[in-house]
Amino acid sequence: MNKLFGGLGIGHSCSVQLEFRRSGGGGVPTAAVKSTRSASRRDETEDLPVYRSKDTVEGEVKITPIPGKRVDHAGIRVQLVGEIELASERGYPHEFLSLVRDLAPPGDLPSQQAYSFSFDNVEMQHDSYLGLKVRLRYLLRVTVARGLGQSTVKDFPFWVRNHSPAPPRGEPIKMEVGIEDCLHIEFEYDSPAFHLDDVVIGRIFFLLVRVKIKHMELEIKRRESVGAGAAARSESDTVAKYEIMDGAPARGEVIPIRLFLAPYDLSPSVDSVHNRFSVKYFLNLVLVDEEDRRYFKQQEITLYRAEEGAGDGAAKGGAARLPRGLVAALPEAPPPNPVAAA
């Protein structure tokens, strides 16, 4: 009830509004992110202000008493909170960041009052994250303190996205897998690490095909691990399904992979954030045969958020840029392993 009616101030003596601002004037950049309201459907989005670490978070809070009422309060303050909330500990988030600015001393508010605030160079090293069993979020919490149980508290979420430098490119992922006398493939992805707007380039060599394959797809899987040690729990979900082959290949065929990551809701891979959770991503290669049996192999990849305009994005501005990932030519299939083929 508090959340639903809080904005309108019903049940409270005043309404609270907050506007994010930038010191130079103008609005704060926003991004459409999955709605944080737990009741809403997964594919609904809301626009939230976006910050990154070391940004200054500033703005203005307006307190408006209900017309005809005065507001007595024990002080008004705004808090910048960073918290990790696990599904198993709902309602008891772990706060890893908490900064406070007092806006007004205890007193009496006869009419609307506006207060500016500013948190300078806030260290927000973790990205906002909304997963299945865990979320990491940032918010500004405005509290109009009153007597016991009478305080008005309102949260104003915002989103944090940090850019990281590209990790060393790393060796391409290459792997030969198979089921003896049944299916042997070799696949390769050009890199083990991708930024969120990257293209996964790769190819699959069919060395031996004795099953009737119907199609093949590449999945992006996300695995959340929550907790630590013996209490650790993992939860996986499939973020993307991308068909890369239709029909049954013959031995010797080489199938190209080119998967654009941009359309999917991905986040950077993180490891052991405050010992509370990790998020890992995997490319899962799935072959489905005519009896709907699935043959798959997953490989972990590292996702990171690249600096805007860095990396491949650099070319994006140019008028004459070419599409990314154009195939020069697929290599011939390597000679099949005689032992495997036998």
Add this chain to the structure above:
Amino acid sequence: MAATLSSAPRGDVVGQNQWLKEAIVNIKRNAYGLRKAMDEDNVKDALRYSAAMLGELRTSSLGPQKYYEMYMQVSDQLHFLTEYFADEHRKGRSYADLYELVQHAGNLLPRLYLLCTVGACYIRSRQAPAKLILRDVAELCRGVQHPTRGLFLRAYLVQAYRSLLPATGSPYESPEGGNVEDAADFLLLNFTEMNKLWVRLQHQGGSADQGRRETERRELADLVGKNLTYISQLEGLTFAAYQNRVLPRVLEQVVSCRDELAQQYLMQALILAFPDDFHLGTLGTLLDALPGLQPGVKVATVLSSLLDRLASYAGANPTAVGQMTEQDAFGTLAGVALRVTQRHPDTLVADVAGMYAALLAFAGTVYPERLEHVDMVLGNCHDALRSRGTVPAGKAEREVVALLSTPLNKYDVVTVLGLKQYPAVLSLLRPNMQREVALNIAQSLLRRGARISSAEHAGLLLGLLAPLLHDVDGIELDSSDIEDDSALVARVVHVMVAADSDEQHRVLDVLQAALFPAEAWAKRVHAAVSALAAVPAADAALALFLVAAAVASESARLELVTYDLFEQAFLLYEESVPDSRRQASALAAIVGTLHRCRVLDADARGALVHKAAGYCSKLLRRADQCLAVLAVSHLYYQEERAEEGAEETDASQSDATGAHPAPPGAGQDPPPHPAVRDGAAVLSCLKRALRITHAQQQQLLQTGRGELEGPGFLFVEILNHYLYYYERGVAAITLSALQNMVDLVASELSSEACKESETLQTFYANTLDHVRRQQGGDGAGLYAGLRLGAH
């Protein structure tokens, strides 16, 4: 989205139609949504609807035929999308963005159709190097490995990019955009991939449907073949590029796919698609590929196509002939043809014949003067066909006939006669087909107005025409056919004209041997001449009966037929020859023919001779009677004929050459009866002649015409006969009888009337000279004691 990846077995036609109907409804609905989204300028929705529409193509429930119908529906709609992309681009969205954007589609097949569509717009805008996009889309399409879906996708690909290839002179050609080789590479890659899919179509599902799948595949063949056609149509494709880049890759794919249907179709397509000079330049490579093809491939047919092309090329382009000679194209091709027939013993006769017909046409066009080539082809063909038994009716037969007709059209008939293997190939045909070819030969000969001027050629020709000359087992002819044949043969006989009379005689001998060998023929002639006899042309009919009788006797050795013909001739003589002069000459002809006749037995012959002798006295003029009796004398004395030996030699010659088959039943001929030698009868004839002459003399004296020299001639004539028989040792003609005759003639000729006739005196003097020469030479013993009087 109604269409899903379905592995349900393909339904019956009704089921497929139902499915197609629903799919088309979905396509139209999504197409409507697509156009609405375009109007609203909503890119995201436009792509969503496109993908949904294209998603219908993901079905596995339709056979290729129905799938094609659906494909056509969809590809119609893709035109709108092309316009829309162009429009988006005008509004400022870059093609690079669009190119990436369409790749966000999760399903492969819609994604690739969209990518092809955008890519085409992209190249057309010339904002991307053509070769990069071409390469990209062609490679990405590898994702579709399902045969039907892949084939149609790539068909769409090649259709969409056909006009956007960086061929020479095209607006898309540039250092970055690529050149004709890149264009060829694109089509080659597409060709290779399409062929793999096409071959794979055969192996979908169980083995029970092999036949149906083969039919389906044939319907799709042109989708694959089009790639080759388009390569051949590329502007600026040089021979070098063809030789080094195109051909090896095409052949590599064709050979390695190990699929009969594909190899058969593609080899033919390759030969048809590319220009002749390319084939000529790469002949070795092309031919080397043939042995690697699957055993079931009709290599002969493939080779035929190639040969046809090369032949017509050589025909139209004389410089090519030099090139062909230089690289011994004929030798190579003939060698390959030979290997093909040896390696594939199960090749159909029709295909073998077709191949050799093509090789023959090629040899004829390229080396018109090298007859030995033609003969060699015929020889190889004969060997190849003989090992496969008789040429069966139908296509095979027509091919062989065509093969045999080629040299007739190319050369004249006389040249064809020089082809030693020609009759051998001809003999492989069924009799009625041999007759067809024979007709062909005769007509060709007459049409060109050629002359047969040697006995050898005449023999060879008549050998080829044998089916027209006599009945052959297995052919039923009606009388009009026989008439036509006979007329044709008659015309052929008229072109047998030798330069000198010796040769002409030999020609006629050959002709006689060939034309009159058979009983059946005799019957035919009998019927024909009888018909002639019924009209007022008795002389001609009589003459023909006699000729027929002579042939029946001397060539056919048919006793009864001979007798019958004589009988007819005699009847005709009695009933239809009223004029005395004509009677005389007719009788002479009868006697002449009968004289040579050896086939009749003594009784039959005796009857005829008796009859003929009887006719003599019925002649009106005594001079005619005398001469006739003299002639009849010969009927009692047949020569041991020198010509008998000569004939035998002839026969053995013709057997050796094999030019014309021996007459049927020749082996069972009765030996001719021994020569008749009846000296007494001869003498009686001579005496009778003398009596007639005396009677004539008296007749002339009494009628006051004693001055006429007529009897003088008769006396000398009789003397000549005496000499003739004496020299031949007829015992009845004694020296004294001869002496009497000499004296008689000497006295008769001393009359005034006779002395005035120079002709008669010359005749007489020549006769005496003959005797004197004999006395002084070979006949000295014989004529010793003969006195010639004091002239």
